[in-house]
Amino acid sequence: MSTLQDDRDRIVELYADTVWCVALSRTGREEAAQEVFQEVFLRYFEKERSYENDEHRKAWLIRTTLICCRRYLSSYYRNIPLPLEEVADLSDEEIDETGALYSALLRLPAKYRIPIVLYYLEELPTEQCLQVLELKPAAFRKRLSRGRELLKKLLKGEDYFV
Amino acid sequence: MSKTIRDLKKRMKAPRNLVEAVKKGERLEPARKVDTRIVHILRFGKVIAAYACVVVLLIGAVFVLPGLPDSETPQSPATTTTIVVFPVPDVPDYVYPPKDDAQNYFRPELIWVNDLNPGLVDTIIWAMQSEGEGYSVLYPYTIPEIGGEDAQFAIELRFERVSGDVEWPGYAEMIREMQRVKWALTDAGFEEIDKKNTESNDLLYRKYYFAADRAQMESLNPQTLTEAFTHTKEGIRTVMKLAWQGSGNLDERLNFYDTPLTTVDKIVTADTSLLPEQIDADEFQQYLIKPLSAMEDEKKATVIAKKIGSNSCYHTYSFGCVAPSVYTISTFEILSVEQETDFYYKGKGVQSRENPYQVGNTIQVIEWYGFAPSQSNAEKFVLYRSYPYPVRGIEMPDPAELGGIYRLSLIDGSALAEQDNIVAANCYDTAGGAEFSRSGVLYLAGVYLIADLEKAE
Missing domain, CATH: 1.10.1900 (c-terminal domain of poly(a) binding protein)
Known part of the structure; x- marks a missing residue:
């Protein structure tokens, strides 16, 4: 029981x-x-x-x-x-592929980071993402795509212009 | 799921001790090593700052204050400001210029309305554009092509230099200012939807597009929006200063950017039914494209009116050159009617409204002080005062004096002014002198206004 x-x-x-x-x-x-x-x-x-x-x-x-x-x-x-180094507090040996992604993720602006976390990590369906983030579909898609773009840049070691 | 994502998820697993504590309903002590440090710094900082303040005050009291002249503390004016957002009207084709001319979009704009006094309207359009020499800074407008179908409101923030030396000294700072404005807009709740950056030897621009739909716009925090616009305004001023410095052309024009800033108290959206969806093309051509003097008398109303309020605004429009303009939206109370007319705007939603030109009514008129490239066409046309820009050697005239009695000839209906004094101004322009007679049509909240003014005895 x-x-x-x-x-x-x-x-x-x-x-x-x-x-x-x-x-x-x-x-x-x-x-x-x-x-x-x-x-x-x-x-x-x-x-x-x-x-x-x-x-x-x-x-x-x-x-x-x-x-x-x-x-x-x-x-x-x-x-x-x-x-930034305190935000993504990683030791040298942790800077592997995942570590780099983790670090890059935490360096993203929150507005892009949260949609990415919810959608890709938490695998929340789009509808629910829209609901919890109170976003319109177009805005959500834009944030996802912009987030991915910034992540790519960060992973390549580039700076980006927000 | 990719291995990387799986690994990442593992890395972001909740700490076990935390999970167990929550299960037991316990609360762990906050691990605020960083915060504690900051608190300590703040605490000590406060003590030091307090001592410093005391010392400064003492010095001030002993040495400085006795030497100061008596003066009254200036009080900041209490203002009530409404942001009015106009969705894109279904404007007839003839209002749109040819599509291949990018200059010629009809642009409903961000409106800044001050209803401090009944009938007193202050409209500031955050628009800056100066194509010829190539400095464009901020241009808010509503275009579905930019904001998408949902967008009721969009801002294009852009800096553009289309001629001259791209690497002029103020460039880097200008970009930083743009960033600042951009952040201010984002903080206010606008969604950045696109951007375009281009850089070459003779062309440089950065454009950012922000959009908000009606619900978003109405949900923005007025205070945040005020702050955003404060930043925006400061940013514009700095950027313009830099631009002019860069072009070796800095002068008193900057004074026009010193208009007082009001605050936003509420955000409303305009009643779309009042937008001119069904303007009659013939009327438009006949009465809005001709100079006032060429119009038949029976189409004009002439009234004697007293100026009861006004507020100056600035609006830099290109008209083919770097030429910021200042205009004043003035409110006149009609004292008597010299000549009646039955012609006034009868667009959709306002067919049955009464003649606005009646004793006791108030009307709004734009006084325009700005460079007009084609004076012969511009003067006494749509904007009843149009003068060369002061820096060109001619002094700007005083605006109609408050309390003064004037004779106004006009064709107008201040449709939205009848509704809580909401007035929107949009400008439909074509860059180029010869076109000014067409371009100068000011569109006031669904009402086209043409006015001529002279001091009455």
């Missing part, structure tokens, strides 16, 4: 990576992502909500993560930009 704690564990296990990934992508810092992560699940468990299905639940969690990130980043002293 499923208990409340079991449900909680299941939800956390199921969506932890998604929430973490979005929070880390949006804030670019682990300590920030850590706070947002906890805040999101705290909110989730705080109040009973009815979800149509798991997709709906996931969309809610992502949307809430983005909102929490925005709130976190809007705080003055937290918003001071860090040097």
Whole structure:
């Protein structure tokens, strides 16, 4: 028989990576992502909500993560930009293909980074991406394509003109 | 899923300790090593700054203040500003010039309306263009071809130098200014949809296109938008200064960019039903292409009116040369009607409206001070004052004096002015002197306005 704690564990296990990934992508810092992560699940468990299905639940969690990130980043002293090397804090041996992509991803402007994370990493269907990002299809496609373009440039070691 | 993506996902997995803590409903201590450092810096910074302030104040109180003359603190004017966004009207073909002339698009523009006083309208069009010598900076307009079908509003931000030395000294700074403006627009919520950069020996331009649909536009934060436009304006000024410096042509023209900045309090969209979708082509040709003096008297209204308000705006339009113009939108209250007319705009949505030229009504008139390449055509045509630009050696006349009584001859209906004083100005121009008589048609919120003005006894 499923208990409340079991449900909680299941939800956390199921969506932890998604929430973490979005929070880390949006804030670019682990300590920030850590706070947002906890805040999101705290909110989730705080109040009973009815979800149509798991997709709906996931969309809610992502949307809430983005909102929490925005709130976190809007705080003055937290918003001071860090040097890039701190944003993508990678050791030399980690600069392999994945490491480079990870680093490049975190260097993307947030407006391009989040669509890419949701669409390619989280494999969220376009409809849901549009819903959580509150974007129009054309704008979403544009951000994806622009994000990919910038990623390519970053991976080639080029700077880009935003 | 590609291996790289899989690896990346692994790398971005949530830390186990965090997951376990959340499951237990615990909260980990925030690991804010960076934040703490910043907080410390801020804390110490604040203490030092506080001491510095005290010292500065003391010095000021002892040495500086006694020497200052008495003066009243200037108060910034309280303004209420509305941004009015006009979607692209279905303008008849004849309004569009030939397609092969890129200059000749009909361009509904960003409108900046100040309804500080009833009837007082301040319109600032953020448009800068000067094709001949090649400095174009910011051009906001609405063109579906740029913004896509959904776009109701688009901004083209562009810098262009089509002649002269591309590598002039202000170039790098100018590009930086553009960046700044660009960021301001993005921060305000505009979506960057495209860009074009071209650089060669005799041509250089960078263009960025931003778009917003009606819902986006209405959802923009007015304060953010104000900030964006402040940046934009400052950016424009700097860029123009640089451009003129670069061309060795810097002069007092810059003063025209010192118009006061108002704030945006609300954003509304105009009622599309009032846009002139069904302008009669013959009427357009007959009454808007001819100079006022050539029009039959029965088509003109002549009223005696008192000027009750005005605001100056600037609008740099090319007309084939670097020639920023300043115009004033003035509000007149009709005191008496000398000659009546039944001709006024009767476009779609306003067929049944009343004659605007009645005692007690207010009307808006544009006073234009700017370079017009073809004076003989331009003067007393659409824009009732059109003078050579001051830098060309002729002083700019004073605008109609506030409170003054004037005789106005006009063909106009301030259709939207009747609705909360919303006025939009669009300019349909063709670059080139001979075309000015056509190009000078100012289109006011669905109403074409032609006015002549003289001081009444």
